[in-house]
Amino acid sequence: MTIKMSYSDAINDAIRLAMRKDENVILIGEDVAGGAEVDHLQDQGAWGGVFGVTKGIVEEFGRGRVIDTPIAEAGYMGAAVSAAATGLRPISELMFNDFIGSCLDEVMNQAAKFHYMFGGKAKVPLTIRTIDGAGFNAAAQHSQSLYALFTHIPGLKVVVPSNPSDMKGLLLNAVFDDDPVIVFEDKTLYGMKGEVEEGFYTIPFGKAEIKRAGSDLTIVGIGKQVLTALKAADQLAKKGFETEVIDPRTLSPLDEETIINSVKKTGRLIIVDEAYPRCSAATDIAAIVGDKAFDYLDAPIKRVTAPHSPVPFSPPLEKLYMPSPEKIINAFSLMVGDKVFTTA
Amino acid sequence: MATEIIMPKMGMGMEEGTVVEWLKRTGDSVKKGESVVSISSDKIEKDLEAPEDGVLIDIEADVDAVVPIGQALGYIGVEGESVGHESAGSPEASIMTKETVSNVVVSPSLPDLSEKDQPRLRVSPAARKLAKTGNVDLNKVAGTGPAGRITKIDVAAVIEEMKRQPAAISQPSVQEIGNAPLIGGTTKKVTGMRKVIAQHMLESLQKTAQLTLQTTADVTDLIDFQKKAREAYVINDEVRLTITDFIAKAVVNALLDHKEMNAVYQDDSITTFNDVHLGVAVALSEGLVVPVIRDAGKKTLSAISREIRRASQAARKGSLDTLQLSGSTFSITSLGTYGIGFFTPVLNPPEIGILGVGTISDRPVYTGDELQRRSLLPLSLTFDHRAIDGAPAAAFLVAVKANLEAPLKLVL
Numbered sequence: 175m176t177i178k179m180s181y182s183d184a185i186n187d188a189i190r191l192a193m194r195k196d197e198n199v200i201l202i203g204e205d206v207a208g209g210a211e212v213d214h215l216q217d218q219g220a221w222g223g224v225f226g227v228t229k230g231i232v233e234e235f236g237r238g239r240v241i242d243t244p245i246a247e248a249g250y251m252g253a254a255v256s257a258a259a260t261g262l263r264p265i266s267e268l269m270f271n272d273f274i275g276s277c278l279d280e281v282m283n284q285a286a287k288f289h290y291m292f293g294g295k296a297k298v299p300l301t302i303r304t305i306d307g308a309g310f311n312a313a314a315q316h317s318q319s320l321y322a323l324f325t326h327i328p329g330l331k332v333v334v335p336s337n338p339s340d341m342k343g344l345l346l347n348a349v350f351d352d353d354p355v356i357v358f359e360d361k362t363l364y365g366m367k368g369e370v371e372e373g374f375y376t377i378p379f380g381k382a383e384i385k386r387a388g389s390d391l392t393i394v395g396i397g398k399q400v401l402t403a404l405k406a407a408d409q410l411a412k413k414g415f416e417t418e419v420i421d422p423r424t425l426s427p428l429d430e431e432t433i434i435n436s437v438k439k440t441g442r443l444i445i446v447d448e449a450y451p452r453c454s455a456a457t458d459i460a461a462i463v464g465d466k467a468f469d470y471l472d473a474p475i476k477r478v479t480a481p482h483s484p485v486p487f488s489p490p491l492e493k494l495y496m497p498s499p500e501k502i503i504n505a506f507s508l509m510v511g512d513k514v515f516t517t518a
Numbered sequence: 519m520a521t522e523i524i525m526p527k528m529g530m531g532m533e534e535g536t537v538v539e540w541l542k543r544t545g546d547s548v549k550k551g552e553s554v555v556s557i558s559s560d561k562i563e564k565d566l567e568a569p570e571d572g573v574l575i576d577i578e579a580d581v582d583a584v585v586p587i588g589q590a591l592g593y594i595g596v597e598g599e600s601v602g603h604e605s606a607g608s609p610e611a612s613i614m615t616k617e618t619v620s621n622v623v624v625s626p627s628l629p630d631l632s633e634k635d636q637p638r639l640r641v642s643p644a645a646r647k648l649a650k651t652g653n654v655d656l657n658k659v660a661g662t663g664p665a666g667r668i669t670k671i672d673v674a675a676v677i678e679e680m681k682r683q684p685a686a687i688s689q690p691s692v693q694e695i696g697n698a699p700l701i702g703g704t705t706k707k708v709t710g711m712r713k714v715i716a717q718h719m720l721e722s723l724q725k726t727a728q729l730t731l732q733t734t735a736d737v738t739d740l741i742d743f744q745k746k747a748r749e750a751y752v753i754n755d756e757v758r759l760t761i762t763d764f765i766a767k768a769v770v771n772a773l774l775d776h777k778e779m780n781a782v783y784q785d786d787s788i789t790t791f792n793d794v795h796l797g798v799a800v801a802l803s804e805g806l807v808v809p810v811i812r813d814a815g816k817k818t819l820s821a822i823s824r825e826i827r828r829a830s831q832a833a834r835k836g837s838l839d840t841l842q843l844s845g846s847t848f849s850i851t852s853l854g855t856y857g858i859g860f861f862t863p864v865l866n867p868p869e870i871g872i873l874g875v876g877t878i879s880d881r882p883v884y885t886g887d888e889l890q891r892r893s894l895l896p897l898s899l900t901f902d903h904r905a906i907d908g909a910p911a912a913a914f915l916v917a918v919k920a921n922l923e924a925p926l927k928l929v930l
Contacts, residue, residue: 441642441644441670468643469643469644469646469647470643470644470647471642471643471644472642472643472644472645472663472669472670472671473642473663473664473667473669508664509664510663510664511662511663511664511665511667
């Protein structure tokens with residue numbers, strides 16, 4: 175049975191289910207408990223993170239398993255990696271993915287390497303939850319989408335859920351996966367409502383979802399951009415073009431097969447990614463398809479991404495910065511050479 | 519180090535050639551200059567010579583293989599040597615082998631009707647693959663993608679079109695002709711020059727709108743004149759004026775006056791030329807070749823005569839190269855020596871006209887009220903009705919006739 179729930183509530187639900195299922199699961203990070211034991215805040219209840227995602231969890235599981243930390247990413251991320259290596263299943267919240275610079279060594283050189291360097295004898299069942307995404311007027315240091323950085327590093331799994339149901343299943347899968355996993359929560363999706371299965375379930379990594387079937391064009395959307403792709407697909411359908419929209423759901427591992435099979439069918443590919451355009455998920459997927467489905471391509475692969483620029487603070491500029499259905503349709507018109515579709 | 523025998527480029531338009539026959543086997547020793555392999559382009563057949571003394575150590579392309587220009591057909595080395603692939607494509611090797619086919623001279627001043635100014639084809643990978651599996655010539659596909667790029671749908675449309683007209687392409691098999699099986703006989707696979715002619719002729723008849731007009735020229739005076747001129751004009755063995763020479767000159771002069779016939783029909787456009795490059799068909803035992811007399815409009819009768827002689831001798835010796843066999847703007851073919859009168863010559867595309875010359879016979883002819891013995895020459899003009907209509911074609915043929923009937927003008 176499904177119930178309607180927000181992206182934010184799906185995360186909260188998944189964390190509670192994981193913590194109930196396994197007492198080794200802990201939640202650690204800046205403000206994750208949210209002042210639950212601060213005397214003068216008791217009447218208001220716990221806030222639970224900067225967006226209130228973990229609200230109420232400390233009340234159910236207590237301070238022993240829901241740990242507020244000082245603003246010191248290297249410190250608590252190091253603690254989480256160590257806890258994972260020594261038997262716990264920590265969920266560590268990095269408030270904004272933009273802050274990864276402060277604790278990259280713990281993630282990149284420690285968590286990602288232990289299993290490999292210790293000949294498989296060590297495991298790091300760590301889940302990092304982090305917030306990404308532009309469109310929230312949060313300026314250049316709080317709006318980036320840095321999943322490509324982590325996709326680049328072997329030993330890390332990278333999850334980019336685009337809806338509440340996927341978020342819950344993928345987050346639960348992350349917690350019970352024995353490798354370090356980083357789950358990207360797009361801050362503009364927290365309020366998104368969707369049907370979510372009740373109770374415990376997991377969605378496996380490396381399995382893309384075909385959100386919409388079509389024969390004329392394949393669009394791979396990364397995270398939130400799946401929704402932009404679906405809007406563009408609706409508009410293209412009105413002009414007689416059927417678009418297949420693919421949500422890879424995880425960038426590492428990547429479900430190459432689903433993407434390649436789709437391109438074999440449609441002959442055309444657009445990748446929509448709001449991250450920076452260089453060395454990105456978009457370029458990676460374009461390269462894979464160029465290599466493995468070359469003979470099936472009937473048009474150049476197009477990428478609809480942010481420009482190679484920091485995210486602007488100005489709301490009109492930020493809107494211009496982001497991928498949009500119009501940009502996707504323009505890209506498609508360049509692929510088929512039909513000026514009818516050019517909207518800009 | 520092994521030396522490659524490469525598929526030479528025997529003309530600007532040539533992209534690939536076919537291996538007709540290996541004259542040597544692997545392991546045979548060869549001398550520099552000795553013929554090793556016979557190849558054909560769409561224009562001519564040619565033997566490639568060994569670039570150096572040695573042993574034919576490897577054959578890469580078997581008979582009937584279609585090989586892109588510049589690619590190795592085989593290797594010559596010392597006995598026991600194997601082909602070192604690091605040597606393949608080395609500048610040294612390719613220069614040496616290119617010299618052996620150096621009688622092909624590419625001069626930039628000559629008109630090239632096929633490829634000049636053509637931009638590189640824009641084709642999507644998917645379209646390219648489909649064209650390959652569907653046997654579609656991409657040069658004949660109109661691209662509808664951005665900047666004319668050929669996309670999958672364009673190739674698919676051509677394949678669909680080919681499917682819809684299977685009768686026009688496929689020939690009835692032997693079994694379909696009659697119920698009685700054909701037994702005995704000698705079967706010879708169609709290869710080399712025969713294959714080229716077969717394709718060319720079939721294409722000519724399938725893809726043009728050709729028809730033939732016929733008339734007779736009274737050449738009594740011409741024969742007299744030719745005999746006198748021939749005796750009077752003996753400088754050396756080079757020039758021996760024949761009726762064919764006069765006919766060629768008459769055609770050239772008529773073309774200069776009727777430029778609409780001096781044209782080619784290609785890629786949905788008609789190109790008319792000021793210069794006349796006259797093709798003169800020469801029958802050989804293995805087929806027909808058409809050497810070209812370039813700039814014939816600027817040449818005197820004796821110059822044309824000399825060139826026709828040289829070209830037909832060269833054709834019989836097989837020493838013509840592609841350039842001497844291509845780029846004609848009009849052709850003449852003759853069955854006169856076989857006693858044939860009128861016939862229907864087949865166009866040599868992309869030309870739009872060809873004149874068939876029959877055998878001269880003496881007939882009683884009324885000149886005024888008087889019956890006279892006159893020598894008559896049957897002329898058959900085949901033209902492409904796509905490019906030119908009946909009236910101008912007739913006007914051209916009448917001009918040829920008039921030129922032949924006033925021979926003195928031909929030498930003025």
